[in-house]
Amino acid sequence: MKLFEAFIFSQKILGMNSRNLSYIKPNxxxxxxxxxxxxxxxxxxxxxxxxxxxxxxxVIRNSKELSEFDWNDLPSSFVLKPTNGFGGEGIIVIxxxxxxxxxxxxxxxxxxxxxxxxxxxxxxxINNILDGTYSRTNSPDVAFFEERIKLTKLFKPFAxxxxxxxxxxxYNRVPIMAMLRLPTRESDGKANLHQGGIGVGIDIATGVxxxxxxxxxxxxxxxxxxxxxxxxxxxxxDDILDIAIRTADVTKLGxxxxxIVIDRDQGPVVLEANARPGLAIQIANLAPLKERLEKVKxxxxxxxxxxxxxxxxxxxxxxxxxxxxxxxKQVIKLHQVITxxxxxETAREVPAKVDTGADSSSIDINLLKELGMDYVLDEFAxxxxxxxxxxxxxEERIALMEKLNKKLKKNPDRHLHRVGVIKAGNGIALRPYVxxxxxxxxxxxxxxxxITDRTGLKYPFLLGKxxxxxxxxxxxxx
Amino acid sequence: MLxxxxxxxxxxxxxxxxxxxLLMFPIVASLIVAARQIVGIKAFGIYTPLIITFxxxxxxIKYGSAIFVTSLIVASVMRFxxxxxxxxxxxxMALILSITAMTMFLILIEGVLQDRTVLIDLSVxxxxxxxxxxxxxxxxxxxxxxxxxxxxxxxxxxLATVGYYVITNEWFQNLVFQTPLIIAVFFLVIIFLGRYxxxxxxxxxxxxxxxENR
Numbered sequence: 001m002k003l004f005e006a007f008i009f010s011q012k013i014l015g016m017n018s019r020n021l022s023y024i025k026p027n028x029x030x031x032x033x034x035x036x037x038x039x040x041x042x043x044x045x046x047x048x049x050x051x052x053x054x055x056x057x058x059v060i061r062n063s064k065e066l067s068e069f070d071w072n073d074l075p076s077s078f079v080l081k082p083t084n085g086f087g088g089e090g091i092i093v094i095x096x097x098x099x100x101x102x103x104x105x106x107x108x109x110x111x112x113x114x115x116x117x118x119x120x121x122x123x124x125x126i127n128n129i130l131d132g133t134y135s136r137t138n139s140p141d142v143a144f145f146e147e148r149i150k151l152t153k154l155f156k157p158f159a160x161x162x163x164x165x166x167x168x169x170x171y172n173r174v175p176i177m178a179m180l181r182l183p184t185r186e187s188d189g190k191a192n193l194h195q196g197g198i199g200v201g202i203d204i205a206t207g208v209x210x211x212x213x214x215x216x217x218x219x220x221x222x223x224x225x226x227x228x229x230x231x232x233x234x235x236x237x238d239d240i241l242d243i244a245i246r247t248a249d250v251t252k253l254g255x256x257x258x259x260i261v262i263d264r265d266q267g268p269v270v271l272e273a274n275a276r277p278g279l280a281i282q283i284a285n286l287a288p289l290k291e292r293l294e295k296v297k298x299x300x301x302x303x304x305x306x307x308x309x310x311x312x313x314x315x316x317x318x319x320x321x322x323x324x325x326x327x328x329k330q331v332i333k334l335h336q337v338i339t340x341x342x343x344x345e346t347a348r349e350v351p352a353k354v355d356t357g358a359d360s361s362s363i364d365i366n367l368l369k370e371l372g373m374d375y376v377l378d379e380f381a382x383x384x385x386x387x388x389x390x391x392x393x394x395e396e397r398i399a400l401m402e403k404l405n406k407k408l409k410k411n412p413d414r415h416l417h418r419v420g421v422i423k424a425g426n427g428i429a430l431r432p433y434v435x436x437x438x439x440x441x442x443x444x445x446x447x448x449x450x451i452t453d454r455t456g457l458k459y460p461f462l463l464g465k466x467x468x469x470x471x472x473x474x475x476x477x478x
Numbered sequence: 479m480l481x482x483x484x485x486x487x488x489x490x491x492x493x494x495x496x497x498x499x500l501l502m503f504p505i506v507a508s509l510i511v512a513a514r515q516i517v518g519i520k521a522f523g524i525y526t527p528l529i530i531t532f533x534x535x536x537x538x539i540k541y542g543s544a545i546f547v548t549s550l551i552v553a554s555v556m557r558f559x560x561x562x563x564x565x566x567x568x569x570x571m572a573l574i575l576s577i578t579a580m581t582m583f584l585i586l587i588e589g590v591l592q593d594r595t596v597l598i599d600l601s602v603x604x605x606x607x608x609x610x611x612x613x614x615x616x617x618x619x620x621x622x623x624x625x626x627x628x629x630x631x632x633x634x635x636x637l638a639t640v641g642y643y644v645i646t647n648e649w650f651q652n653l654v655f656q657t658p659l660i661i662a663v664f665f666l667v668i669i670f671l672g673r674y675x676x677x678x679x680x681x682x683x684x685x686x687x688x689x690e691n692r
Binding site for chain 2: 009011017131195213216218286
């Protein structure tokens with residue numbers, strides 16, 4: 001029975017047969033496949049449509065063009081590639097240039113590991129490219145120079161040598177599934193999965209990574225390190241989805257894998273479009289593709305915005321997002337980090353605990369001092385407390401409180417917001433309240449918090465009911 | 479229905495083997511197609527396993543697979559040795575193939591020394607057919623790496639072996655020869671597999687984590 005259920009479920013997976021027959025063949029016309037396979041034409045069509053891509057710096061089609069090429073046109077950093085290369089063969093990445101020229105007056109470039117290359121060396125390499133040394137069919141090829149992509153800080157610890165890229169599968173204008181590909185030591189800096197790169201699944205709704213695979217096996221961290229691969233928030237997520245859809249649009253591919261890298265300065269740029277995207281993305285996401293493809297098969301989607309929203313609603317895994325959309329309330333955890341602002345708007349992050357049993361929030365007295373708000377306490381110290389406070393009836397206490405607060409309210413410049421008369425463990429006491437600007441999740445609130453002594457407690461801030469109006473609390477996740 | 483045609487050909491001097499090879503062709507082809515689309519065995523496309531199956535039919539599986547393995551080893555060593563050699567693709571491939579062909583002398587010498595008549599009488603054309611497979615092998619090695627090339631070569635050898643035992647099976651040969659219309663079934667199988675959308679057996683294994691995680 002279990003086996004039967006597994007079989008039924010497995011029909012939601014996209015296999016090679018189905019991919020070729022039902023998705024590539026009817027959706028990707030031959031002439032458009034040819035277009036995306038030609039890196040130079042592909043780049044030009046992207047540039048024409050204002051889709052960001054590494055700039056084309058020069059093309060060399062034959063030895064005549066090579067001899068006429070003006071080396072002074074090149075910047076000091078670039079990438080040299082064969083048009084029909086595969087598996088990253090024949091690519092030279094130039095990181096910089098020596099200030100001094102060679103004796104014959106040629107420019108002197110520096111590639112990885114500080115290896116120096118002069119124009120003659122580059123010319124030899126280009127001759128090899130033109131000869132077809134690196135081309136798939138070993139037939140004559142074309143060489144081109146393109147702008148070098150600079151690694152973003154976020155990915156620096158995760159990537160070995162190369163640049164990580166993000167693969168987005170787009171079908172019928174909808175981004176269906178995405179993964180982050182990381183080059184590893186084993187893949188020798190290449191992000192291709194079958195060369196030993198790491199594939200990390202991405203939640204379409206949030207752009208946060210989920211699971212990771214390497215050579216079809218699940219992994220938690222980058223091998224040999226403690227870097228956890230899940231929970232990474234990919235920056236510019238909506239832009240990434242947007243340019244993926246637009247790239248599929250302009251290349252007329254109905255079913256495509258768009259490869260995007262994040263440049264330190266430019267943000268997301270399109271590197272390649274693939275008319276025959278691989279299927280391992282299903283393992284990285286632990287989710288079957290076919291089921292998703294069928295959901296959007298017959299839809300007619302006009303704008304990219306709508307396509308993104310649809311994809312997020314249909315394929316986003318995070319339940320929180322869905323609830324937030326339905327109720328308009330954000331889901332927060334029982335314990336979470338919030339931001340406090342003092343009078344000078346200086347932000348300070350503190351761990352806070354949600355306490356639905358408390359009416360108002362409270363802040364630790366020492367934390368208040370650390371925020372430089374001692375003056376609140378000074379004002380509180382000036383309040384005259386009746387000596388018979390301990391013997392008062394509850395009516396008298398309320399009356400006293402109203403009287404004190406009325407007096408406080410007269411001064412609009414006060415820092416002590418109000419006072420409360422409360423029953424403390426050993427009798428009755430006055431408690432000061434302060435108005436504080438706080439940020440919980442992405443909502444900024446003006447909270448009136450009581451000031452208490454929370455020395456020795458784990459959380460210097462308690463979130464009470466009055467500040468929880470805009471939130472739903474998820475007690476399970478920590 | 480086809481019997482009169484066969485009789486006519488055989489009386490005209492066409493060897494029975496020729497007819498068998500032609501009739502067996504769609505059968506071996508459908509076997510290779512099924513291996514790809516249902517099981518997920520890729521091998522070196524359709525041509526190579528097909529032609530090697532029939533080469534084995536001529537020179538016997540024992541010597542055929544020996545030549546197969548020998549030429550792969552020789553070619554791998556050659557490619558490794560010539561890797562650093564700055565040479566254009568086609569001449570380099572010609573060099574590797576020619577050297578591989580020369581090693582066949584060793585097999586012939588062995589045949590003479592051991593006085594194995596079968597080895598001495600080996601059809602040289604079948605030998606060369608097996609050797610040309612080296613080109614495929616090296617191409618895959620360049621594009622997808624040594625591991626993949628070895629896997630695909632092993633799959634090719636396995637497919638050719640299965641194909642060999644199918645077409646040398648006497649009962650099966652008689653069946654096909656006596657009711658040649660049976661090959662229509664294999665044509666239908668090929669057409670059906672051409673429209674088959676199901677997962678390959680290998681994909682159930684590849685995607686097991688996705689299935690387990692449902």
